[in-house]
Amino acid sequence: MxxxxxxxxxxxxxxxxxxxxxxxxxxxxxxxxxxxxxxxxxxxxxxxxxxxxxxxxxxxxxxxxLPQPLPVQAFGIGLNYADHAEESGLDLPAAPLVFPKFSSSIVGPDAVLAISSQTVDWEAELVVVIGVDCFDVEVDDAWSVVAALTVGQDISDRVVQFEGGANPQFGLGKSAPGFGPIGPWLVSVDEFDLESLELDIACTLNGVTKQASNTSQLIFDVPTLVSYLSKRVELKAGDIIFTGTPSGIGWGRTPKELLAPGDVLETTIEGVGTLRTVVTAR
Structure with missing residues (x-):
């Protein structure tokens, strides 16, 4: 549904x-x-x-x-596609790299992204929506606590993100107002083949394809992420997990490509839908 x-x-x-x-x-x-x-x-x-x-x-x-109540907790996963780790010049992680995406950044498909800097980037992501309060969930049971999937865009100000030098501020760089659009709706997990979640994911900027991959390329799959998080924090119904982005971000391009007022960003995930974000000046 x-x-x-x-x-x-x-x-x-x-x-x-x-x-x-x-x-x-x-x-x-x-x-x-x-x-x-x-x-x-x-x-x-x-x-x-x-x-x-x-x-x-x-x-x-x-x-x-916004297709659900504002989540109590929103999590981001970094470097969860091998090609994105490569374009970032970083080694593959041995365990999920988790950062907070503060809930004040979460908006729906009706929102407009207002930016004031020239260093704001895009990341197309599959978003997992937790359906029940849970803690210490095993990998084999993880899908039972997931209600739905939706489309997300992990908007990131790269200067803010990396201003900590050796200690980057991922949470702050990815949590400005409007930096966490999700939607356009929730699709219940019973609509998908959960044994092998293979969904095409693509992102276009002003109609030009910038990212194109498949969720089968996730380094840490959905059950692994849900279990990993639930063994460290209590997940609450409505919490969301941005599962990572494939290659093709603007910061990894030569020359760099960043968002500007007037841009239209669209992320499409097979079987889920398309999330459209219009960029304006703040």
Missing amino acids: KIAVINSRTSLIVDNHVVDVERASEGALSSDPARIFDQWAGLSALAASGVTVAEHPELDEAELQ
Whole structure:
């Protein structure tokens, strides 16, 4: 199922129509986005019930909002594609490289990215959405605590990120307002082949492809990341994990290419959707 938030109400997206879950369930389900994860089973049952889409309005993508409550915790994973490590001139990590992406940076597909520097870069990423509070999860059980996948862009100010020299400030460099867009909706994990998650991921800037890869190229796969994090911190329902980016970032190009006002950044992940971000001046 696809879960979206439109007009601050939880909705299913079915055949490009918007199904308000409270109205479709005759009040059995709440439209409050804060209730998305505690009524996930009910949302799944409604999606499986065969909603008649003709009774519901067609989707206007301009109305899509952050598709879930603001996460308590948002995690980023660095150097999780071999080709990205290579373009960064760094060795492959022996364990996941984790940094905080502070939740104040998380926005939905309706947001505009306002920048004030000339050193802001893009990173297309698959984002994992945790569905239940959990701790100490084994790799084999990891998918059971994941509710959905979505598209993310890990926007990064490279000067801020590396201003610590030998001790870079990844969290600060990647957490300015609007630096964590996700969307356009959540897609439940039962829509995917979890045995071999092989999803094409691509990013275009002003219509020109900058990144193109597949999630099969992740160094640390989704179950490994979820288990690794859960053995160190308690994950909460709605937490998100930016799983890493493939090669093709602007900072790794010669000459460097960075975001500027007027740019349009689009990230597409097979089976999930396309997230569009418009850049403006702050």
